[in-house]
Amino acid sequence: MAYEQLAKDILKDVGGKENITSVVHCTTRLRFKLKDESKANDDALKANDGVVTVVKAGGQYQVVIGTHVDKVYDTLLAEGGLSGGGQVDDNYEDKTNMSLTDRFIDLISGIFTPFLGALAAAGMIKGLTSAAVSLGWLSQSSGTYQILYAIGDGFFYFLPIIISLTAAKKFNLDKFIAVGIAASMVYPNIVAINNSKNVLMTLFKGSFIESDIHITFLKIPVIMMNYSSTVIPIILAVWFASHVQKLAKKLIPEMVQLFLVPFFTLLITVPITFIVIGPVASWASDALSALFQTLFNFSPILAALLMGGFWQVFVMFGVHWGFVAVFYAELASQGFDQIFLLSVSVCFAQIGVVLGIMFQTKNPKTRSLAIPAFISGIFGVTEPAIYGITLPRKKSFVLSCIAGAIGAICFALGNVKAYSMAGFGIFAFPMVIGKNGVDATLYWTFASIIVSFVAGLALQLIFGRDAVDPEGEVAKGKAEAVAQAASEAADINEHAVKVQQEKIDYNQATKLVSPLAGQVLALTDVKDEVFSSGAMGQGLAIEPSAGTLYAPADGHVALVFPTGHAIGLNTDDGAEVLIHIGMDTVNLEGKGFETLVTKGQAIKAGDPLVKFDLDAIKAAGYEVTTPVIITNSKNYHNVTAIASGQVDVGQDLLELN
Template sequence: MKYEQLAKDIIDLVGGTENVNSVTHCVTRLRFRLKDHDKADKKALEDHEDVVTVRESSGQFQVVIGNHVPEVYKAVVTEGGFENEKQEDNNDEKDEKKKGPLSSFIDIISNIFLPVLPLLMATGIIKGFNSMFVALGWLENTSGTYQILNVIGDGFFTFLPIFLGYTAMKKFGGTPFLGMAIAAALVHPSLAAIGESEPFMTLFSGTVLESPVQVSFLGIPIILMSYTASVVPIILSTYFAAKVERWFASIIPQVVKSFIVPFLTLLIIVPLTFIIIGPIATWLAQSIGFAIQTGYEFVPLVAGIIVGGFWQVLVIFGVHWGIIPIYYNNLAVQGYDMLIAMTFAASFAQIGAVLAVWIRTKNKKLKRLSLPAFVSGFFGVTEPAIYGITLPLKTPFIMSCIGSAAGGAIIAMTGAALYSAGPLGVFKIPTFIHPENGIDGGFWGMMISIIVAFAVAFVLTYFFGRISQKENTEAVVGDGKMQEDVYDEELVEGDVNNADTETTVQNENILSPANGDIIPLSSIQDEVFSSEAMGKGVAIHPNEGRMYAPANGLVTTLFKTKHAIGIKTDNGAEVLIHIGMDTVQLDGEFFEAHIEQGDKVKAGDLLVEFDINKIEEAGYSVTTPIVITNTNEYDRVETVSDDTITKEDVLIITKV
């Protein structure tokens, strides 16, 4: 009954039982799915003496308790009458599965882009400033300074598929570095040289899908396209690659699995992408470009609305490349282009929506993302705005498309045209000046279009954008971190039987559970541990895949994924050993437990074995925090300062 009052306080502060859809727990925290996050008093919970901290991630309201979370969980379930929490949580998962295909696609794209948003913003701003320097005459585009700034700003965009290969493969449950290898093949420089060679055959000659073929694979013709800066091809490739990798991993013998699985996966997926995924994207782009050009010749107003309104959608799917060749051809043959001109207002519509989000939101993380996204979009680089702000929030993206459609319609009706290829964003404005007539009606039509697009997107987003605190929290990861919640355990339904072992704490020497290198707790990339919110301790980077019991005691917790072990020693210390960072995502793969929850162990007993190489190949760190979660029961908790340690050495000293 000692947690009854704490359970009451937690339930009250999350908004009461009526605000709780379900509650589960992991090794350190309660995980609530709330109907309305705004009803929860996060500040009061964080200030509660028995609560370590509060986190919000992946739609969950997480109350960090510590090693005794199973006992608190029991009290919360009893106090709140959550007998049906499992069924409710299952229903919650079913609701997630009811998402439409478009909504699911947006969620996948957004989550894949979240880790790279800071780099997208940084390089986008560099590209924008470089264009500005040239437009103002401060730099020549042939100067060394321009070239260096250009490769800094453009390098990330050029090889964007490699970065997305990592994040997408991780999202789909595959090996992240395998995703990078697939992407590296798609953007290999030699492909450009092959694409310039004389074709040996032409497919679909005389049609809009006419495609020259310069190379074949095992006799199968391959239609080459540029995958640099593309998005959809690598996402589709990694989606299938993750499935293929898992299948091979299930049938390949363990002794050769580490290199045979990626070997076979690469041999299947990369050619499949060149032969099927790439050509489909190419033909789709060409068809859309042909349809838009034809539509513009007959009904400019409708074409302006469609091209302007859907341009950012085409960019997301990567099929806008089918229109770009028409743009360059128009400039070469006619001396001007009215097709891409209709898309010019799109970036201003995006920043209008972003500005409205920045003003309306109370979420500090979203505000920090919005400002650099606005600056980048002002210079014509809208990826940070799309993938970081408007697309994850969904409604603002729709509002920006409406604003862009209005701008495209005005450009089409006023006859605005581009007379040269030039920089992006605001510095592209001079390219609308007629080379003979100067500033004419078309130029002023373009100026009106960007003002209208900005204003329409801003007003619609501000008043109808559905910018709620809950949406913001779920959609955005800030502070430049790869994940908002690095220490993010899988949900556990039901009870983790943490045995009741009341013991008066005594002075004790806690041995190292592993052989390896000492790392200060403050240096690891998990604020729950590095801030000592879970208790004082130290981290070890093990040099062999074994964890041993650091003292005589009872195994109070063995998490289902085998990466987290809680031991209460005979002298009262509560020791948490957490093997690796975010290794819960492996779902127990590469881990083998030699103990069970409730076992008595002696110092030096083998607890868990794990494969360091495979864990690291999967993209996870094996740095292992060892903390005393009942630190507040001691006068002092001291850790050793040596660089290396073995399992026979003392790691932590507790004194009462």
Template sequence: MDYAKTASGILDAVGGPGNVTHLEHCSTRLRFTLADTHEVDHARLKAVPGVMGVVGTQPQVVIGNDVVEVHAALTRLTGMGPGHGGAAAAAVGAPADGSRGGWGARVLDFIVGVFQPLIPAIAGAGVLKSLMLLATMFGLSKNGATYNTLVAISDATFFFLPLLVAVTTATKLNTNRLVAVAAVSVLVLPPMTKRMADGTSVFGLAIPNVTYSSQVFPAILAVLLLAVVERFLTRVTPKPVRIFFVPMVGLLVTVPVTLLFLGPLGFRLGTGFTTGVLWVFHTLGWVAFPLLAVALPFIISVGMHKAFIPYVVNQLSTAGYEPLYNPVSLAHNIAESGASFGVALRTKDTEMRSTGVSAGLSALFGITEPALYGITIQNKRALISVLSGAAAGATWLGVTHVTSYVAVGPGLASMSMFINANDPRNIVNAIVGAAIAFVTAFVVAMLTWSDAASATLKVRGVVAANAPANPDRALSPHDVLSPTDGTVVPLSEVSDRVFAGGVLGDGCAVRPTSGEFRSPAAGVVSMLFDTHHAVAVSTDDGVDLLIHVGLDTVRLNGTHFTAYVTKGDRVEAGQLLITADLDAIRADGYDTTTPVVVTNGAAVHVGAVRAGTQVAAGAPLFPVSTRATADVVS
């Protein structure tokens, strides 16, 4: 991928650097905040090479595994550093068109902005601890200095989680990060936590005894208040004293209010959210697993899966385990992988095969967006394969009570997240569930996939949009297909003596009603005129075909024609070759009748032409066979 070209195309499609107020990325998506979303050209954005999909009014551009590199290229183009807005940021505090979305969209955007940056630290520390637990199962002592030193890395990450949340929240709110950390650090200061346990007060009001280590919501509420106070004070404070007065008063207001009110409220919010999710889990039991599994592709496709992050982080940081979302995500991720590999093996299209393999590998390691946007959502049969595998795998995981212990995207490389030193069966059942998901999705994809039924291939023009889902039952393998919609006429009725006399070869012609011209058979483009009015295809069966759009249209010098292939390209039957503006060609005085001719007639026999019939692109025109085969048949 040309990262600079992709970044430039994306930037142009979203309205240019002046329209970008904020840009960040997650594991697979670029997340824009734009001053005016009406400037976005969604069709153009989706057509940019490297873009897998676009979600939301404030666009989330799905890139896949190359998102970091594309984001870096965008940063260079816009001059935006981490946590900074673009050229429009200084001029606008919110999109000028009021299109930030409803409260739901804005809350979700805030949640993603706060929690997504936490994942690398939490995941890295969590996986490290799970690997240390694995090491103890092979003889490493839990009482040894090495074990305790390395485990302290993970423990410190979660203990000081409120400080990490303060940084990400302040970044999202564009407030002073270090002042935010100073405000929140009081909540986990050891002497302060001891005084809260013993009973203390501020301004004569008793401070509730709450343990804030490993909590996330108290820190978020504290920084929200700090941001409001800081903005107000910045507006009213004289500039000479602003550098110390604003943070001093901000801390003086924020810390006591947080200790007295916001901290306890945030603690209850986190506990209540987690309790609600666990209530669903305990009420439905294992049935909750397949239900969530079949919903995940649709939830992820619109970005709503990020709403689970606060629950997962809070549950893991407080209870040390998570019993629902991560196990179900494992089943879904691996099912996406199995379906993608199944499609890759079944498809005859090289680009789809490449997408299937790369997306399958990504999903196997926990990154599902390439599979989801590249294959699953666009193709009903692939989606059914994923749903089947995810439901089957999740059912096993639910019945066997598999539990996770790390906040990381479940996949092959992160299976240690299911290690429980006190229950070795947990990791075994997780592996079995993943295998069930993969095999089920793979087998269903192998049994059901058809290129002819693929919406992706139809959009790309690899197969005709009206091609039958099972073409082998409708067509002979030796049929030459119509390149376009129209009426079939014999060559003898073509008003060009070269074609009518069979000088170039036998075949027929089509009077087209559509300006799209597709390959009549699978093969290789052996010739494309510079004027793009004619193209030749050498088929896999050794038939040389010429498709000549219009009569004497070489005189147009390429005007009104667009080619979608080049010489040497591999093409499939029904793949788009050329488009032509038929009305403009006729207006210039040219006949649009399109001969389809077999040019190596000495080696190929042309059968009966279905003259006088109305055909659609992909319908049979005439059968062909080699001369040797024809002689044997006769």
């Protein structure tokens, strides 16, 4: 489905982004709060092939999309330059059921994804400017060079400020407080203090964390670091500040929170960042560098495998800057370095994988991000490729690490040495040209880069196809792959229907048992035209008399909404079932609901799925009428109710044939 065009049409027909106060989404609907609903074009929206219908209720302008609403929502935000509002969106993914790896990737991607376009642009400008100097087209003393390089390098120099904005959103910190913390870290006078020759004392003498003290704070020694272009210190600082802010809001009277909460948050966080958080993050980087120097002396091949394989992880955490200090120390002591150079091939491993994804993807948005990421990677700037392309596709990221390790081995085998700092990507070649001119080390460098690139491309093409697009995760062949695809892909209908049409005999009757005890109602009796009109599919509704929802058939859980008010199932017989507990109960934000299953979980008929508090829902003013919808009704000749009146859990309810 062309989500980009659909998003543009919706934006236009709701009156433009200027008419949008906020937008969130639930199981099937985009829920807008519009400044003026009369500016919305109801008829145009209803006529759109990607829109089921339009509903106006509860002060919201609801555009019904279907179960792939999350993808339309993400595209809508991107197309309109909007930010999602409300807890319905912020908690859409049920993070309580996410693995630590998934949480980590969610955090990293959430922080870096919003500025990927600008990051890629800055990387391209920086790389092209350096290329122009290398080719003799520009002089570093020219004004043209100074301005162009400022455009490219300025973004990276002030990266802590940019990251502070996105990290603030992830950690629920006031964004202006976050900017204030980051600005203090890169404040020119602070940077100047770090370079001062006035040393008050030296801490940790004789260790790798030996530090000169230039200033104190309330007589506490402050270990000054250079925080420009760093990543981890500001993320940790924003995380810490979010907890300080939360505590401050609890302790400070509401009438003076406007200025006293920022006051105390900044006053506490910034000194602790300079005294504790920043130095610890920087020492972690230095310790990692020292470890790899020891490893290289022990086994160059082992060091190459580890350095090449994990360099992108170091970049992701920002600890790769510690290797720069090791590099210069080695140059000063012996005139060359062999550690830092091992990371050069990684750029080409990364863009090899990105090129493979460009060949394999069917998603125009992915391709549009991949092209600038590929270009900036050529010039040695791999962050856009990591955060925008490979990291969100975990398997592709792992494949790029493997390819980087393979390429790094060439450096170790050739005993390649770096004699100067030139840059990354295609600008790495001058690093290996020493006072004796071109020799075998240059050829080994070429070999490493070619091997890395080819390895990345080949690994992605062979092993990474199923990680490129959600559509690629649909398994081939066996009927049980339908449920697996539904658990892995957010858009369950588009993928599962295709497999089911190939494997399921829809002429064979399928029965569903009642998931609830209560009174059976026709869909036309439901007080919501989306369900009552049959737009979402055929089925019936139940007015529940008890607060537990059970599985109506054997199958898998395809979708669990975080608020617990709705659940999607894929049965083993090929039916796609949406059960929506109550009307507009998404507004309760999970209060009164307890989800008992997780997405992708196998279920048997009669297994409990959700517990809900009937009295609490009714007391809040919401209907508890629960539609049971067959969302792929078009694949059946008939969807027939075989129960009426009072029904018990487990009693035959619907027949599909």
